[in-house]
Amino acid sequence: MVKSTTKIILLACCVLLSACGDQGNGQNHSMPSESGNQTTPNAKTTEPAAPKEQEAPPPAADKVPNGTAGITEGSGPAKDEASGKPAAEEKPELKYHMNKVYRIVPNDESVPSKVVLLTFDDGPKDADMINRLIDTLDKHQAKAIFFVNGYRVKANPELLGIIHDRGQIIGNHAWDHIDLKQESKAKVRQQIEDVQQIVKDTVGTEPAFFRPPFGSGGDVVKDIAAENDLLYMTWSNGSLDWEGNNKNKPEAVINNVLEQLHPGSNILMHELPWTVEALDDLLTKLEAKGYGFVDPRTIEPHIR
Numbered sequence: 001m002v003k004s005t006t007k008i009i010l011l012a013c014c015v016l017l018s019a020c021g022d023q024g025n026g027q028n029h030s031m032p033s034e035s036g037n038q039t040t041p042n043a044k045t046t047e048p049a050a051p052k053e054q055e056a057p058p059p060a061a062d063k064v065p066n067g068t069a070g071i072t073e074g075s076g077p078a079k080d081e082a083s084g085k086p087a088a089e090e091k092p093e094l095k096y097h098m099n100k101v102y103r104i105v106p107n108d109e110s111v112p113s114k115v116v117l118l119t120f121d122d123g124p125k126d127a128d129m130i131n132r133l134i135d136t137l138d139k140h141q142a143k144a145i146f147f148v149n150g151y152r153v154k155a156n157p158e159l160l161g162i163i164h165d166r167g168q169i170i171g172n173h174a175w176d177h178i179d180l181k182q183e184s185k186a187k188v189r190q191q192i193e194d195v196q197q198i199v200k201d202t203v204g205t206e207p208a209f210f211r212p213p214f215g216s217g218g219d220v221v222k223d224i225a226a227e228n229d230l231l232y233m234t235w236s237n238g239s240l241d242w243e244g245n246n247k248n249k250p251e252a253v254i255n256n257v258l259e260q261l262h263p264g265s266n267i268l269m270h271e272l273p274w275t276v277e278a279l280d281d282l283l284t285k286l287e288a289k290g291y292g293f294v295d296p297r298t299i300e301p302h303i304r
Helices: 002-036 041-046 127-139 150-155 157-165 185-203 219-227 250-259 273-288
Strands: 096-098 104-106 115-123 144-148 169-172 265-270 299-303
Touching: 104 115, 115 127, 127 144, 127 157, 127 273, 144 150, 144 157, 150 157, 150 185, 157 169, 157 185, 169 185, 185 219, 250 265, 250 273, 265 273
Parallel strands: 096 299, 115 144, 115 265, 144 169
Antiparallel strands: 096 104
């Protein structure tokens, strides 16, 4: 009887020891995974939220508010938090191309055709005018090409910085405002490539668009532009803001654009006080007619 009782007690002890061992093994498997895991729910809550512009992709071209086409909201490029410098941006999808008469054409039927390209020549001249132009562009969520002359950039490099830092696009308008069609090949090359270099030295990137002064080019100019990966263009809709009879007449500038308006209009304007005054009303009227503002970065680099 004593032996039986002893056996029962020994068996009970073994069972208790076995249960304790199993429980300890379970804790030993779970603890390292909890303490070493860097993607636990608690860790996620302590990470800073990504900036809004990095969380969501750009809206579809046919769903962008205010009739804009292929652009995202914001006045300038995103900044890297550590360095404070502009962060690398993904290039927008190429949705448009330029035809032989310099109109903007959608690449397929899913892309809006009722768009205009906004451009401003002969700058950079004045910080107040540039900022006011860009304030209006931001209001309408629009992008534009600012075609600059090299000699003006050399005199006021900080003005080029305004255009770049506020998220607009810089174009090449030759070093001097001269008729390149009348110049030698060497002179043309210098006029184009010196602008490419000074823009790169000033803001870190080279222009992708070229417009010859007076719209006067020719095969030599086109070839050298192509060698520098520049999309050559003149325009298909002139505001005539440069003509003397339109000086200080914002309404005349607006009417000139609207009279020539067509899908894919490549609109030539300048950095001039009366154009600055006209821009908000002009963009509002274009929107009322159902037009959007194409982002130049969505245009293919070659004419077709």
